[in-house]
């Protein structure tokens with residue numbers, strides 16, 4: 640485990656490099672990340688933590704090898720509410736433990752000084768039920784809290800350094816998620832999903848209102864995640880100004896996990912869809928994303944990585960910019 644506390648490094652002014660996409664990278668390597676999916680995602684790549692544990696660990700190690708200071712465990716939807724969608728609710732803890740163990744063992748083998756962020760995605764019930772309301776309202780406060788606390792405890796017991804409540808859309812869910820994650824005593828990061836290109840949150844809420852709502856709640860860093868790079872560029876200055884703590888970003892670069900495969904014919908587990916190519920990496924090759932990382936660092940980002948469709952090549956290109964004393 641790392642000898643330096645991650646918060647000490649951030650408070651000392653360091654900028655940390657995060658890993659890139661895990662689910663999309665597993666898919667790129669031939670893993671079936673769409674188990675049980677029909678027309679919508681169900682539990683995403685959760686089952687790979689047991690069924691393809693070696694590939695998951697390899698992805699983590701590849702990110703460490705190119706210099707990531709932080710890897711995000713592949714927990715994401717190893718949550719009870721997501722595993723329920725594929726009939727595995729009773730087994731969710733096995734998958735959650737496996738995901739945590741995969742990340743911690745890869746870290747210990749690849750770079751013991753790196754940090755494991757235990758990444759728990761929001762239940763995202765609107766996605767399945769089509770009801771536009773925060774998860775915490777749909778589930779009830781206690782069920783929502785219990786889902787996060789139990790998951791965070793599994794991650795802490797396995798050796799995670801930080802709990803990352805990620806892929807959260809509504810302000811109400813952001814606040815409830817960080818409160819729950821903080822109960823187990825590790826630092827808590829928040830990852831806000833799907834910002835629009837004008838910097839608004841997924842459901843039209845304002846980043847400034849998010850920052851105000853988080854005041855007095857136990858959150859140690861806020862990151863914009865799984866949003867396209869233009870949305871990061873729009874939202875990050877607002878977030879950096881409004882939130883009194885470290886901020887960061889890990890964008891997606893265009894990814895339609897249920898789209899037809901045009902560029903990657905070796906993959907066969909896609910779902911039918913009229914959408915565009917599955918991995919739309921051409922608009923943001925590694926060098927382009929690295930240039931954007933330099934801009935985000937100047938805007939105040941202290942943690943920078945990638946989400947869907949980014950791979951080790953993107954993180955490798957960002958490394959000298961994020962970790963160097965790079966002056967533009």
Ligand SMILES: [Zn+2]
Nearest residue numbers: 865891946947
């Ligand atoms: Zn993503």
